Amino acid sequence: MKEIHAYGAQASDANLEALNIKRRDILPNDVKIEIEYCGVCHSDIHQVRNDWGNSKYPVVPGHEIVGRVAEVGKDVKNFKVGELVAVGCMVDSCQECDSCKEDLEQYCENGMVATYNGNDKHLGGHTFGGYSEMVVVRDKFVLKVPENLDSAAVAPLLCAGITTWSPLKQWKVKKGDKVGVVGLGGLGHMGVKFAHALGAHVVMITTSPSKAEDAKRLGADEVLISKNEEEMKKHQGSFDFILNTVPVGHDTNPYIALLKRDATMTMVGAIDEVDLHGANLIMGRKRLAGSLIGGIKETQEMLDFCGKHDIVSDIEMINIQEINKAYERVVNSDVKYRFVIDMKSIKN
């Protein structure tokens, strides 16, 4: 049996049995994917450390998966062996509720099946993610990856990408809009790239002056240091939309003050208590919203957009053996901007 890493497990074929992990036999609508790359999401760390209290062990994390089709079930028409494909945060949903019918499987009313630590419909127990050699996924949850993109750098699009893309599209960000992106991490750096590509005037809003240069390289037109009250005041009431990627509880009031009347700030990361003063919404008829990843159709649209506009994540590649060190660096915000595991290394 191979090493089980301190915070989770790697499901190499060599240690599947030791981990008591089975892969299901290929069903008529299944696609078996040989994983080439898997991004490292902060939620991987929360899950393997059981920060949310709902982890099931062994945890095999990973929901930013890129690989090649290795085998398809007999009813699969849309994918061929050898095709470059991807899997994100979901591997199944009921397909029957209103949310599924509206292509919003992430809000499936019967519960979408998360790529890892979800409830496995077929084998019972829980699902296992992308820190693995292979994954078997229902065809409807497999995405096509444009071949012109650097496939390793595509991996983070499957979570960090779609999480920021979806609210920008939902709130119809368009050419000329003044869009703020709060926080420059894995999510924020994708938010800047997307908002820029959509033609918005992008303002990176950050506590760290040191991030200014990089934000501009990524596509920000301006950088607003949120600790600078004078600067914040100058931008008051001027934003058409703000994408807030802060991953922890925080004071939303200074950002809401930046919004125009009738404008919205969408939070995508703060699954925690936030500070909010009602008057700040009432006085300008403003809105605080949330958004969770994106639906499968929308994820494909994002990948196609990325293919067309040559957009990928900024990544740092690692071998699976470096994962624990990488986790420490993610926790310390010491990565530009996403670690991606070269999954060939799992055989080392």
Add this chain to the structure above:
Amino acid sequence: MKEIHAYGAQASDANLEALNIKRRDILPNDVKIEIEYCGVCHSDIHQVRNDWGNSKYPVVPGHEIVGRVAEVGKDVKNFKVGELVAVGCMVDSCQECDSCKEDLEQYCENGMVATYNGNDKHLGGHTFGGYSEMVVVRDKFVLKVPENLDSAAVAPLLCAGITTWSPLKQWKVKKGDKVGVVGLGGLGHMGVKFAHALGAHVVMITTSPSKAEDAKRLGADEVLISKNEEEMKKHQGSFDFILNTVPVGHDTNPYIALLKRDATMTMVGAIDEVDLHGANLIMGRKRLAGSLIGGIKETQEMLDFCGKHDIVSDIEMINIQEINKAYERVVNSDVKYRFVIDMKSIKN
């Protein structure tokens, strides 16, 4: 000089001089109104007690004004002497900014002029409200009152009415929608009446089982006791819109849990810190919004709707001499549902 009431002043003609209050001479676009009735809004109490720290004395409160036109300026074409009219929370705005041009004078970017304790453009100093015999108002801020309605009971429509009408219209509440109204006070009782008249399935959400019967009389189809966790759970994820009239800081999370995916709760009263957990917005792509009174055009539309549907406020009439006692009862939520001052009593 007449008595100046403990918490504010009554601007009877007999004591104007003692209060150092002048009325401006009628300008070409002014309408002078003989006030018949003035509603008592909770914000009157906040202002006269200087709860918000920005009161200017003497405070003459009152922004739910109904009366008859006594005189018009030479350029006024829209109003005639003797006509039944009303004035709400605003008496002027710049008329030039985007908000004014969009008929949203309440968000005037140069600052709307509040009916009392606002900055008087003409005489300097501050404006004086409806606890008075007369008021002079720019014609654009004067509303027409349908003659078929009980004019005393119309007064609260000018604040409590428009404050609840505006978000119901903004968020397009329509026949068959499941709409929650949180809190059964001056605002809430109007919210129930309006949502019912718009054809919604109205659920009164309250902490007080004692309010159930009255809520149904006002038009609620169901009453949901927010302290009953089991009942709250049954309604989870089922509301198309929630109008939250709670006037103080509170925990918004149990109400957000009631919303469907993509649905909105609008707060109209909580100008205070509220409790909010980010995950509750993120997990169902929900929205927490605010709304402040309504524009003049929208207020006229509301009054016309009320005329057509025979909607007025439930009121308890008082004389101005009873105002301090009435304030105490408002503070103790002991009024169904709005005090209205019979302004003839100011001459007593």
